[in-house]
Amino acid sequence: MKKWLLIAMALLVAGVLAACGAGETEEGTSAEAQEKETMTVTHELGETTFEKNPKKVVVFDFGVLDTMDKLGIEAAGVPQESLPAYLDKYADTEKYENVGTLKEADFEAINALKPDLIIISGRQADMYEEYAAIAPTVHIAVDTDNYMESFTGNMELIGEIFDKEEQVKEELSAITEQIEQVKETVSSSQAQALIVLANEGKVSAYGPSSRFGIIHDVFGVKAVDEGLEVSTHGQSISFEYILEKNPGMIFVVDRNAAVGNEASAKDSLENELVQKTDAYKDGKIVYLDPDYWYLSGGGLQSVSQMVTDVETAFKE
Incomplete structure (x- = not known):
């Protein structure tokens, strides 16, 4: 009886280990698939496909940098000249790559960084093809004819890119409440x-x-x-x-x-x-x-x- 009991226990342990191994394999495959999930964004200058939640991001729009900073999303490279004072932490050349100025990009520095995504706006629009030749590039800018609709869409897009949808939703709700208050004051x-x-x-x-x-x-x-x-x-x-x-x-x-x-x-x-x-x-x-x-x-x-x-x- 002891012999059969030992054999049964051995088979049970082997089954559990096999199941765990399969689970790990499935989890690993699932995680890998999640890491490689892509999204396609249609913007003013074209259509761009890239991996979601990119790790190395070069940002040429300070409004987008402002938003990423608020959401706790790191940037890899920024134009460090004329940074707003409240974003001056990005002037640290040991942590962030200086990629030129808002009007004159350092394409050599950008290329060396090998970014997963580049985000530009109006000041860089004329050079879109040069940016896109290095890495997937998305144009994000506010349409002043439809400010809040455009702003809201931009924020939701950033939330989707970096898996921060819920946090963006909360921030937009707070801003909407602020706006209602100021409209009441102004009226x-x-x-x-x-x-x-x-x-x-x-x-x-x-x-x-x-x-x-x-x-x-x-x-x-x-x-x-x-x-x-x-x-x-x-x-x-x-x-x-x-x-x-x-x-x-x-x-x-x-x-x-x-x-x-x-x-x-x-x-x-x-x-x-x-x-x-x-x-x-x-x-x-x-x-x-x-x-x-x-x-x-x-x-x-x-x-x-x-x-x-x-x-x-x-x-x-």
Whole structure:
């Protein structure tokens, strides 16, 4: 009896080990298949197929970098010149590869990095083929004509790429709640606003559907001039124009500060003509943080801060 019992136990152990081995093989196969799962993204510049949850990612859009940072997703390479101050950890050359500037990529450095994915936006669009020749490249940018729809779609896409869908959903829900609050605050004001970009003593104006048109289109701030030209660089205006329109609020994006220029937008903008406007008299010239508004718009952190900036301006 003891002999048969020993044989039975041996067979049982062998069966268990075989089952475990099969399970490990199946798990290994499943894990391997999951690692190699691909996705195809159709974007403004074409169609790109790549492995999901890429590990080595080169990012040329600071709004996307802002979002990845918020979601805890590492980037392998970034253009380290003109980084927003709140993303300055990416200036560490020991941890992150410097891949050039926003307008002039270091293709040699990118190629040496052998990235799994490259993410670009408008500033790099003309060189799309050069990026795509190195690695799968996706163009992600905000459509200012449909800001929130575009922004939401971009965030959901990033969530899908990196398996962060639930976290993105939560962040977008929080931003939507913020926007509803700012719209309620804005709705009680009759102030008409003008958005300007200050650059070395010159000013350009932005209206609805423009680069900074989220202030009007999404937050509900009334525009002092509905007919402004819609363009990336804005409509060039004079200080006489500002006085003529006499806005109750002026939102200022200081490009000088964004690119490290020491020229003061405040000194050039708040001249004798502008001092005659209601905005100046009522202390409603609002200097927006260029890190969020000029360098990294369209990110989870930047859009949240943009909402806060406008709400604060109406509460002060």
